[in-house]
């Protein structure tokens with residue numbers, strides 16, 4: 001008989017884990033609190049009947065697991081890859097941002113030439129770039145004790161454009177300012193860009209995330225015999241520790257009353273009366289960090305202790321806002337690529353026409369989607385204030401938007417957008433296996449070299465499926481590896497030799 005496998009959460013991590021298992025003959029049951037699948041990448045109808053989502057979700061070139069899943073699902077052509085981007089800051093002309101068409105490290109020549117830097121900073125930057133080039137992603141864990149800003153100052157990289165650029169990178173990688181984000185998290189993202197000349201390309205999903213990715217994934221799981229049960233919130237895990245090795249024997253669920261995504265900072269889903277107990281042989285939690293923390297707290301100290309999950313209770317989260325605005329007229333010209341901004345509240349924005357998507361009001365002008373990070377305080381502001389501030393920001397960085405009036409907007413407050421990658425957080429990220437023999441953990445926040453991202457989620461889901469399959473004595477999964485086309489292996493060997501000769 002096929003073992004009963006239960007997966008908690010139908011975000012990318014949970015769906016990818018369930019799909020990998022279903023492909024190998026298991027029949028996973030996915031339990032999801034929200035009435036839609038997709039988690040932070042879900043698409044839903046709001047109370048005015050409009051199709052909205054949380055975005056903008058861009059795919060980086062190093063997202064190998066995610067791209068592999070898209071290719072195997074037959075939806076890779078949903079990604080529209082862009083090479084050139086627009087870098088924006090108020091009061092300065094837009095800067096085109098792209099790499100030179102040469103082998104690394106010479107692909108960095110163009111951005112290095114464009115950067116308005118003092119000669120001394122330029123020299124320092126060269127030295128730091130060499131140091132970074134000699135490290136691989138695993139080495140960066142050692143940089144988790146300090147903020148990016150502390151590291152930047154320690155390296156003497158100055159306060160000018162380099163810090164500004166790091167702010168944009170830090171924001172993209174962690175949704176935090178550089179004086180809060182851990183150096184590891186920011187630098188790991190910058191390092192991915194050093195690998196090759198296409199490393200700065202980003203993929204934009206054509207259409208909604210539901211059409212492009214989530215619905216095809218759910219359909220496949222179901223076609224393979226799995227089940228995705230929506231509006232079913234997990235409220236408690238029941239531990240059986242009578243046996244020698246503790247196991248989770250049952251999952252308690254309740255009907256969930258949420259009408260849209262479930263991503264409050266408390267992690268507590270809004271549930272109605274009525275409890276059902278579901279037995280499981282194997283359990284994968286692919287909940288968001290705050291939801292798992294809430295569930296573990298509700299399941300009692302004993303589970304937390306036996307599963308060895310105490311440290312992850314120390315992880316915190318950071319909020320974000322996702323805003324879609326339809327204007328009364330087309331905004332021209334359209335900024336190239338996925339524009340990255342500094343010095344303003346929004347992280348990035350996109351004209352939704354580039355994604356082949358219509359507006360909130362048929363026949364009106366341009367529709368823009370904005371991601372607003374570092375929004376701890378702003379998230380409590382009234383809608384009208386947030387919209388007015390963001391439109392003012394847009395005008396300040398993209399003068400083409402001057403005079404455009406807001407016709408309609410949809411604002412989503414994401415109480416917990418990501419785990420907060422502050423110094424020390426990396427060490428608290430939980431491993432895929434736990435002290436309970438049949439209990440695995442997936443999710444963008446689990447311990448791996450990637451930051452919280454769609455790739456982190458896809459990788460973690462595949463890793464949990466791999467661990468479970470191996471525990472069943474079956475072959476595991478193959479993981480794609482990032483080819484190292486840089487001088488990293490050479491420089492690493494030289495650095496190690498130097499370190500040895502100094503000790």
Ligand SMILES: Cc1cc2nc3c(=O)[nH]c(=O)nc-3n(C[C@H](O)[C@H](O)[C@H](O)COP(=O)(O)OP(=O)(O)OC[C@H]3O[C@@H](n4cnc5c(N)ncnc54)[C@H](O)[C@@H]3O)c2cc1C
Pocket residue numbers: 008009010011012013014031032033034037038039040041054055056057058059232233234235261262263267269286287288291295320321322371414416417418442443444445452453454455456457
């Ligand atoms: C505004 C915004 C912009 C972003 N932009 C990007 C980007 O450009 N590129 C990128 O790579 N990443 C981006 N991200 C991050 C990315 O969305 C996440 O890292 C990824 O989607 C996380 O997937 P996950 O499966 O780990 O978690 P989630 O998607 O959070 O899935 C967890 C699931 O658990 C469910 N759940 C919660 N509680 C319960 C319960 N009690 N019972 C049952 N189910 C429950 C939730 O409803 C959810 O479906 C962005 C995130 C936000 C918020």
